[in-house]
Amino acid sequence: MASRNRIGSGIRAWRDARDEWKADYARVKADRRQHGRPAEELGPPPTGFALLPWLLMGLGAASNLVQGKTPHPWVGGAGLLVFNSLYVYVVFRAFHKETRRATSTRAAVAAMGLLTCGLAGAYGGSWLALFPLLGLAVGAVARGRHLGKVGLALTVLAGTVSGLRDGWDAVSVAYGTFLSTMVTAAILSLSETVRELRDAREELARQAVEQERMRFSRDLHDLLGHTLSVIVVKSEAARRLAPSSIDAALEQVTDIEAVGRQALTEIREAVTGYREGSLSTELDRARSALTAASVEPVVRQSGPPLSARTEALLGWVVREAVTNAIRHSAATNCTITVEGTADRVRLRVTDDGVGPSASAGVSGGTGLKGLAERLSAAGGSLRSGEAPRGGFEVRAELPTGDREPTLAAPA
Incomplete structure (x- = not known):
């Protein structure tokens, strides 16, 4: 048996x-x-x-x-x-x-x-x-x-x-x-x-695909969120100026056309993965967007030349912070300060708006979270919150040289 x-x-x-x-x-x-x-x-x-x-x-x-x-x-x-x-x-x-x-x-x-x-x-x-x-x-x-x-x-x-x-x-x-x-x-x-x-x-291949999807979603958010905000602000400015000054309204429409064309170019380059940002270009765009939204811009920049990767990351921070200031803060002034040393560069974007309490979701939005992940992978940091004198402040810090990004461990 x-x-x-x-x-x-x-x-x-x-x-x-x-x-x-x-x-x-x-x-x-x-x-x-x-x-x-x-x-x-x-x-x-x-x-x-x-x-x-x-x-x-x-x-x-x-x-x-x-x-x-x-x-x-x-x-x-x-x-x-x-x-x-x-x-x-x-x-x-x-x-x-x-x-x-x-x-x-x-x-x-x-x-x-x-x-x-x-x-x-x-x-x-x-x-x-x-x-x-x-x-x-x-x-x-x-x-x-x-x-x-x-x-x-x-x-x-x-x-x-x-x-x-x-x-x-x-x-x-x-x-x-x-x-x-x-x-x-x-x-x-x-x-x-x-x-x-x-x-x-x-x-590992699956994790790489997930990382690439996250990167691409952040790119699209940063590109389209800022660009569409600028187009909306300039369209409102053109509508307000049209009854009184057709020339000023046409100038805003021309800016809208230029922003749209530039957005198309950036989207094409983002799809192929070869897009590089420029801090000086983003600072110029920030001035234009803030002025069109009736926000007084103040830009201060000092320090040695930065690497291409550092400029690209700081450009993303400027774009996201200015977009949030225009859309959520109801500010009248916005100050952008870039201070660089031999090994570190610091960026601070401060506005005098209503602050984070009334702009719920700004400090915890996907844009700033995605930027914090990018800067952390490059050896830097990103912090945001209420400014010492009121309003909202975004602070970023990065090394001046290049550093290869590292993949975060899966949760």
């Missing part, structure tokens, strides 16, 4: 592993087709089927049973059947970390060891080939830092039993057992490592 239960467990394990193998292979083929690569380039994931052909090593023992060379053939046949069932059960559970480390798997390996010692010690000859088969099962399960000790102990056991039974033939049996144990463990460990590296590569 016990052997029948073990056989049933082995058959169920084989069926479960077969279904898992089919599902994994279908997933791998779909993944390779999705990325434009043939599924055959990677091959199906390894399973217990890879170790089943080694059961042919037990044909010698089976042949002895059929030819009547084995005493008590029913005992030997039952023992060989139980050994094969345990082998199938173990090797299919060895390809999953959870089942490989389970107590039931280790108990099955221990039962195989006792059965192998009994059959090989009782019959000898071809039955000694069960020791290399046991080594295959042990190597598939016992991977890790204790593999050397386990492999050596199994080799000594195989050599001792074989030596007591068949003398000097124990050398080949011990060598075969040690080789099958270590080689199986090495190959399966390498295969598992390759699969883990492939999964890690796919995860």
Whole structure:
């Protein structure tokens, strides 16, 4: 009854592993087709089927049973059947970390060891080939830092039993057992490592795509938010000036056309990923936008020349801060100060508006949050909040030289 239960467990394990193998292979083929690569380039994931052909090593023992060379053939046949069932059960559970480390798997390996010692010690000859088969099962399960000790102990056991039974033939049996144990463990460990590296590569690619999507969304927000705000402000100015001064209204319309054309150019360049900002250009645009919104601009700039990347980041800060001042603050004055030293540059944009309490969402908006992430990746910082004398203030600090951005760790 016990052997029948073990056989049933082995058959169920084989069926479960077969279904898992089919599902994994279908997933791998779909993944390779999705990325434009043939599924055959990677091959199906390894399973217990890879170790089943080694059961042919037990044909010698089976042949002895059929030819009547084995005493008590029913005992030997039952023992060989139980050994094969345990082998199938173990090797299919060895390809999953959870089942490989389970107590039931280790108990099955221990039962195989006792059965192998009994059959090989009782019959000898071809039955000694069960020791290399046991080594295959042990190597598939016992991977890790204790593999050397386990492999050596199994080799000594195989050599001792074989030596007591068949003398000097124990050398080949011990060598075969040690080789099958270590080689199986090495190959399966390498295969598992390759699969883990492939999964890690796919995860890194997914994170890179997410980072690029975030970067592109920030670009579009910074571009369109500022540009559309300037267009709206200048359109309102043109509508107010049209009844009294058609020339002034036409000047505002001309600015609207120029801003629209520049926005189209920047969007095209942002899509290709080659757009670079200029701090001086953004300061000029800020003056124009603030003046059109009836906000008095004050711009102060000092310090050494800045790198292209630092200018681009500070330009984004000026654009976002001025856009918020125009849209949310109801300010009458806005001061932009750029102060640079040999290693650091500081930017401060301050207005005398209603402050952050009445402009809810400004300090926590996606624009300033995205800029804070950019500046942090470049070794700088961005802070915003209520100014010391009232109103709203945005403070940015960056190194004057270039620094490659770093990817943030996934949450």
